[in-house]
Amino acid sequence: MMSNPVLEVQEICKIFPGVVANEDVSLSLNSGEILALLGENGAGKSTLMNIIYGLYQPSSGEILVRGKSSKMRSPRDAIGLGIGMVHQHFQLVPVMTVVENVMLGSEMLRHGFLDREQVSQRILDLSRDYQLEVEPSTLVEDLPVGIRQRVEILKALYRDAEILILDEPTAVLTPQEIEGLFEVMDLLRRQGKSIIFITHKLKEVLRIADRIAVLRQGKLVGEVTPSEASEPRLAAMMVGREVMLQVDKKEAEPGDSILEVKGLEARNDLDEICLSEVDLKVNAGEIVGVAGVQGNGQTELVEVLTGLRPLKNGILRIGGHDLSGATPREITDRGKICHVPEDRHSYGMVDNYSVADNLVLNSYYRSPFAKGMTIQRESIDTNAETLVKKFDVRTPSVQTPGASLSGGNQQKMVIARELSRPIQLMIAAQPTRGIDVGSIEFIHQQIVAKRDEGIAVLLISSELDEIMALSDRIVVMYRGSIIGEVLNKETTRQELGLLMAGVKSDSENIHHSAP
C-alpha cells in the first residue's frame, strides 16, 4: 500500500433545499486500498459518492484525482478519470443482455455496427481475471441479484476504472454471495485498484477494509483502522452519544395480548421473501418498538399487519379475531386498529384534499360523515375543527389543502385522524420522520397517552433515539426476521446498534428468535 492519494475530496458541502447532506467532508483514498465509508441512513454517504461520480454537483469543495483538481460535470467526466460506480440500486436494463448493459454508453463498434463479440470477449476476460463469472449473452432480468451485481462491477472494470465506488453492495446479497464479493474485492485490491466501500454493516467493515471513515449527519466524525476499532466503538461513532429526547412516562402496565403474529411470511413486489418466521406480540397498555435499519422488512411487516399486503404464511390475530388475509377496511373496523403510515405523501394523505377531507379519509363512509351515500359536510367540518384544536394542527383553516401544511402539521393531522376513533391497537410507522422538534414532542406525548389509556402500540422507527425514548419492549428486525428482543430498561444503545447491524451477541437479556 502506497500513501499517495489517488482520490481526495476537500471540504465538500452539499446542500439540498432544507437539508445539509454533506458538511465540510474531507477524505482521501490511497492507491490499492479499500476505504470503508460507514454511517447510518441519511448520514450523507451516497450523496458524497454521487458527487464524486458526477451525478451531483457539490455546493462547495474540491475533488482531486491523482493530485489534479477535477470537475465532474457528469458521469462521463468521472468515467474518463477512471472512476467507476456500482450503485446500490442497479442501473441495469432488465430486458437487455449483459453485453448490452456493459457496453451501453461506451460501445465498441465494427464497421459502424455494435461489436458484441469483442465486448463479450472482453467481459469473459475480465470475469476470469476477477472471478466475476457471468454468461455475457443472458438477459439481465434472468439473472439472480448476486450475479447482477457482478455485471455492475464489470461495467466499471470494462471502462478501465481504477477507482471503484461500491454503494451498499452487500445489502442485497446472501452470506455466501457476500464472501464471494469480498474475494473479488481482494483481487481487485491486489491488482492495484482502489475501492471505496459504503456500508452500515460493522462486521464487513472490519473484515475487508484497510481504513474506515465514519459519517454522521453529513459530517465526518472520525477515521480509524480495523486494528484500532471494534464493533462497539464503531457503533458508537455511527449513532453518536447525543442526549436522547426524553419523554416523561410512568411504568407500563401491560394487559391482555391484543396483537398476535405467528410465523408470518410474506413476499415483496419482486416476489422475493421479505418477511420470514416473524413472531410478535403486543399487549394492551404497552409500547413495543420495532428497531432496525430501513429496508429490513419493517415496511412490509406494517403492510401485512394492515392488510395492504397479502401474507404467504402465518397467522395474524388482533383482539382475538383471526384477521389473516383480511382487507384493510376489515382490519380497521373489526380489529379496531389505526395506522399512522410511514410515508404520508405516498398514502397517508391526499395532498390536494383539504385538511377536513384528509381527516375523514378512511371514515368518510360512516355516520356521521355520511348518511347513506350523501356526504354530510357539516359533520366533517365540525369534526375537523375539533380535531385540529385537540391535536394542535396549525393550519389557516380546515379547508386548506393538506399539501400546504408543514411536515409536522401534516403528520399531526394524520395522527389526529387515526386517534380520533375508538381503537385497541395503534401501528405507528416512522411517525416523526422529517418533522420539527416541537411536533415530535407532541406526537410522542400522544403515543404515550394512548398507551396509558390501555391501547396496544406498535412503533416502527429507524431512529434509535425514538425507539429508546418511547418503547417498553424493543424488537430488532434484520433481513426480514426478528433478530432479537429486549426490555428497554435492560438494554443499551450500543447493544441495539449491534443488533441492528446484524450482530447477535451472547448477552443474557437478549431473546433471540431462531437463527
Next chain:
Amino acid sequence: MFRVLLIPVLALVTSLALGALVMLLFGDDPILAYQGLFQGAFGSGRAWSSTIRKMIPLILTGLSVAVAFKAGLFNIGASGQFVMGSVFSVAVGIHFEGLPMYIHLPMAILAGMLGGMIWGAIPGFLKVTTGAHEVIVTIMLNYVAALFGGWTVYAGGTQGQTPGPLWDPTARAISETPDVLHSAQIPWIFGPPYRVHFGVFLALLAVLIIWWLIYKTTVGFEIRTVGQNPKAARYAGIRVEKTVVLTMAIAGGLAGLAGTIETLGLNHKFAPEFGGQVGFDGITVALLGQTHPVGVVFASFLFGALDAGAAKMQFESGVAADIIQVIQALVLAFVAAPLIIKALFRLRSTQDDRHSASLNTSWGGS
C-alpha cells in the same frame, strides 16, 4: 376563484389570436371571419338555437371525459359510446308501437345509456383485470362501434349481403334506420326552424346529477381519491378496481346519453355518419372546463358557439370552417400544458406544473 379561470380564459384568447394569425398568414381576413363567427353563434334567434343545439352533446361528452379524468382514467372512447347509445336508443325507439310517451321515451333513453355504459365498462374491466391501457382499448372500441353501427343499418350490398337489423327498407340504398316513433322522440321546445329540444334540460340535469355524485357522495369521494392517489385510496379501504369499472361505466353512460339525445331529439333516426369527432371534442371541453361539471357547461357553450358560428363564418368571409378545429387544437394544447401559457405571459409557475399527470401507467399491457 380567479386563478382557476385565468388559464382557460387566456388559453381561449391566445388560441383565437393565433387562429387570426394563421388566417392572416394564408390571406384570409380574421376580422370578417370572427364577425361572421359571432353572427352565426349569437346574431339571431336561429343562431342562438344553433349554439344551444350544438352545446348539448358537448356537455355530455365533456362530462364523460371529465368524470373519467377524476379517477385518473383517459376516456377517448366517447365516440364509440356515443354510437352505441344511439344504436341502443334507436332500437327501442323504432319498435314498440303503441306505447305511451311517458313509458316509451324513458325506456329508449335508458336503453341508450345502457349501451354506452356497457361500452365504457368493457375497457374499465379489462384495465383492472389485465392491466390493458384504456386509451388503446377505447380507441379500438370506437372503430368496432362505428362498424357495428354501420352493420345495423346496412342497406344490403349489391352482392346480396342481408341488410342490417335496424335498416329502413323504404330508404332503398341509403343505410339508415326508419324514423323513431313519435312516442320516443324528445319533444321540441322550439320547433323548426329553431329546433331546440328538451334534451338541453336532460343534459343540464345530467350535469347536476354528476356534480352531486362527484362532490357530494361517498361514491364521488372514492372516485376522486382513486384519481388523486390510488395508494392512499387503498389505504383508506377503497376498492380501487370496483371504482375504476364503475367510473368507466358512468363515463360511457354519459357519452351514450349524448348519442341518445342526438338521436331521439334531433335526428330522429340513426345513420352511420353521426358521431365522428365527438371524442376529441369531449377531451377539449373537459380540459377547458378544468374537469369540473360547471366548467364543462361553460366550455361546451363556448365550443358550441364556435361550431354554430362556423358555417356563417365561412359564408360571410370565405374562411373555411376548419379553422375552428385548428383553434380547438390550440385550446387543448394550452389548457393541457399550463407551462406554455405561463411562459408566454410570464406568469409564475408552480411545482405542480412540473409534474405532469401520469395517466400513462400500464401502456400497452402490463
Next chain:
Amino acid sequence: MSFWSRTARVAVSLVVLMLLMAILVELTPLGENKWMRVFFGVSALNFTLRAAIPLVLGALSGILCERSGIINIGIEGMMLAGAFAGFVAKSSTNDWPLYLSLVFSVIVSLGVGGLMGLLHGMLSIRFRMDQIISGSVIIILAAGLTSYLFDRDAIADGKFTPIPIPLLSEIPVIGPVLFNNPPITYLALLLVLVVHIAIFYTRWGLRTRAVGEHPRAADTEGINVNLMRYFNTMLGGMLAGLAGAYLVLEAVGQFQEGMTAGRGFISLAAMIFGNWTPFGALGAATLFGYTQALQNEFLLAGVTTIPRQFVSMLPYVVTIIAVSGLVGRVRAPAAIGRPYDTEGGR
C-alpha cells in the same frame, strides 16, 4: 436479441405461408375452389400489400418514438399532415419533370412529418404535456389545418408507377405481387429491415432502447436522454409523413380530407400487436391489410354469410386481445410515458 425473435418468426412464417398458398391456388386445381381464390388469390395478395404499406410505415413511426419512451398516438395526424404536404408540393410542381416533382414532394412530406414529430416531442418533453393529450393535439391540429388549407381545385398530376425488378418479377404468381411495385412500397419494406438492424445492431439503437426502458441507467452512462427522445420523435414523424406521401403520391394520386381514415390508429395497433418490433409490425400490418383484402374479396365474390363490417372489425378486436395479454404478452418499453428528470442539480 436474436434476429429471429418470437414475433418476427411468427410474422415471417405467416407471410411465407400465404405466398405459398397463393402459388398453389394460382397454379393448381386448388384454385378452382371459390373460397381458395377468395382467401389466397393473387388479387387478395395485391390488396393486402397495398393496404399494409401505410400501416407498416405508421407502425415503424410508432416504434421509433415509443422505443425511446414517448407515447405517440398522434401518428394519424402526422400521416395526414405528410399526405397533405406531399399533395401541395406535387400540385405546385406539376410543370416539373414527373419524377423530380414526385421526389421533391416526398421530401416535403418527410419534412412536414418530421416537424409534427418535433412538435409532439416539444409538447411532451419541454412542456411536460401528458403524451396522450399531446398526440391528440397533433391529430386535431393536422385535421383542422389540412382541411382549412385544402384547395379543392388543386390537382396533382401523376403519381408513382410500378417499377418491375428484372428477373424477380418474372417469378410465377408472387413475382408480380412482390417485385413489381412503385418505389415507396419497396422503400417501406426495405425500411422494416433497416429499422430492425438499426434498433438491434447499432449504437443508436442500443441507446434508444436503454432510454425507453431505464433512462436513469442511460443517464448514468452519460447519454442525453431527452436529446435522444427529440431525435427519435422527429424521425418517427418523418416515417409517418412518408406513409402520408404513399397515400397521396402512390396510392390515390390526390388528397382527400381525412384520407388517412384511421390508418394511424391501426398502425398503433400493428405496433403493439407486433410487440414494438419492425418485423412484428410487418406481420401485424400484413394481417390487418389481409382482413381489409378479405372484406373486399368477399364482396367481389358475392360472399355474404359474414357481414363485411364484422370482418373489418378483426384488426381492432385482435389488438384488444393482444393488449389484454390474453394471447401471449406484449410489453411496452418500461419507462414509456413518463417525462425524465435529471436530478441533483445538473
